[in-house]
Amino acid sequence: MRTPLRVLGATLALTACGAQSSGPPAVAYGGTLSVGSPQTHRFRTHCGIEWLGRFNDIDWRAETPLPPGQPDVPASWVRHVDSSERVVLRIELVDPQRVTARPVDGADASVVAFVPTSEPAPGCD
Numbered sequence: 001m002r003t004p005l006r007v008l009g010a011t012l013a014l015t016a017c018g019a020q021s022s023g024p025p026a027v028a029y030g031g032t033l034s035v036g037s038p039q040t041h042r043f044r045t046h047c048g049i050e051w052l053g054r055f056n057d058i059d060w061r062a063e064t065p066l067p068p069g070q071p072d073v074p075a076s077w078v079r080h081v082d083s084s085e086r087v088v089l090r091i092e093l094v095d096p097q098r099v100t101a102r103p104v105d106g107a108d109a110s111v112v113a114f115v116p117t118s119e120p121a122p123g124c125d
Contacts, residue, residue: 023104024090029053033093040104046085047124048072052101052114055091059121060099060114076109077102 027039033055043052049072052060066072073081080103081087091101099114 027055027091030055032056033091033099035093035095038090038092041089041091041101042086043089043101044084044086045073045077045081049074049077049101049112051121052091052099055099056093058116059118061117061119061121063098063113063115074110074112077106080104080106080109 024038024040027033027041029041030053031039033039041053043049048066050062050065052062054060066074071078073087077087088104089101090104091099093099094113097115100111101114102109102111
């Protein structure tokens with residue numbers, strides 16, 4: 001059975017992960033985002049994408065989580081996920097209440113919006 005909130009454990013595994021060397025600068029889990037300044041973030045998709053992680057001392061959750069029974073990653077992201085279940089994302093703090101993300105090399109990939117949450121993130125099996 002798929003639990004509705006499955007990403008925090010995957011996100012925590014990224015604490016020390018970096019991103020590619022070209023393009024926007026990289027930000028690690030727990031880092032700081034600035035409005036209008038895109039950054040890259042290496043994200044593990046093993047448990048899905050509902051929880052982006054913690055940035056600016058805020059936990060970020062998908063504005064529209066994927067429905068239960070659907071794949072844990074948007075179809076347009078799948079080809080950008082590597083064999084270790086990681087994808088380099090272009091993330092941007094659009095305003096203090098919204099972060100957007102899409103694969104760096106996925107101009108054709110859907111953009112997922114994340115919003116602040118006070119809910120505790122679940123673990124990931």
